[in-house]
Amino acid sequence: MVMCSLAIPHAATAQFSSSYNFLKAVKDRDGTEATKFLNQPGTVIVNTRDVSTGETALHIVMARRDATWAGFLLQKGANPNLRDKQGTTPLMLATQLRFVEGAKILLAKNADVNQTNNQGETALIRAVQLRDSEMTRLLLKNGADPDRPDTLAGLSARDYATRDRRAASILNEIEKADAEKKPESEGRFFGPEG
Numbered sequence: 481m482v483m484c485s486l487a488i489p490h491a492a493t494a495q496f497s498s499s500y501n502f503l504k505a506v507k508d509r510d511g512t513e514a515t516k517f518l519n520q521p522g523t524v525i526v527n528t529r530d531v532s533t534g535e536t537a538l539h540i541v542m543a544r545r546d547a548t549w550a551g552f553l554l555q556k557g558a559n560p561n562l563r564d565k566q567g568t569t570p571l572m573l574a575t576q577l578r579f580v581e582g583a584k585i586l587l588a589k590n591a592d593v594n595q596t597n598n599q600g601e602t603a604l605i606r607a608v609q610l611r612d613s614e615m616t617r618l619l620l621k622n623g624a625d626p627d628r629p630d631t632l633a634g635l636s637a638r639d640y641a642t643r644d645r646r647a648a649s650i651l652n653e654i655e656k657a658d659a660e661k662k663p664e665s666e667g668r669f670f671g672p673e674g
């Protein structure tokens with residue numbers, strides 16, 4: 481019985497060490513070392529989190545705007561929807577950094593475009609607040625909900641765009657996305673002639 485209790489702490493220490501070393505390899509851009517951890521059979525280390533921040537390897541590579549590493553990690557099974565301790569997802573991070581290429585990579589791998597951080601903000605709300613037309617357009621095209629309110633102020637992306645006089649082009653993007661969602665026949669009258 482004593483041996484079992486000794487084995488468990490050892491396994492936990494080994495896992496922590498592997499997680500730490502994997503994240504360090506990602507931070508150091510050491511592909512050989514990172515691949516060594518990722519190629520271990522049955523591993524889920526690609527989604528390991530930094531103990532202090534909750535960041536995953538995908539957060540690390542988004543922060544440095546590294547599309548190559550992002551693609552590599554996603555190919556190895558990285559979950560694009562994991563949140564750090566502030567609730568920030570890799571997509572939200574890409575949005576904050578105006579890293580459109582990174583956002584496209586994440587969205588192509590099913591990043592949840594409407595996921596929220598701890599303040600209830602979505603990536604679209606952040607894009608609107610940054611007055612980033614290109615990111616706003618990308619997020620809307622991928623199903624972002626312009627009417628989902630945050631929990632901080634109770635405002636949606638549309639509300640923020642409407643209130644910010646400098647965001648006319650952003651509001652235009654939201655309205656354009658609304659128009660594209662409507663069926664072509666909506667608003668047309670079809671009489672008895674068809």
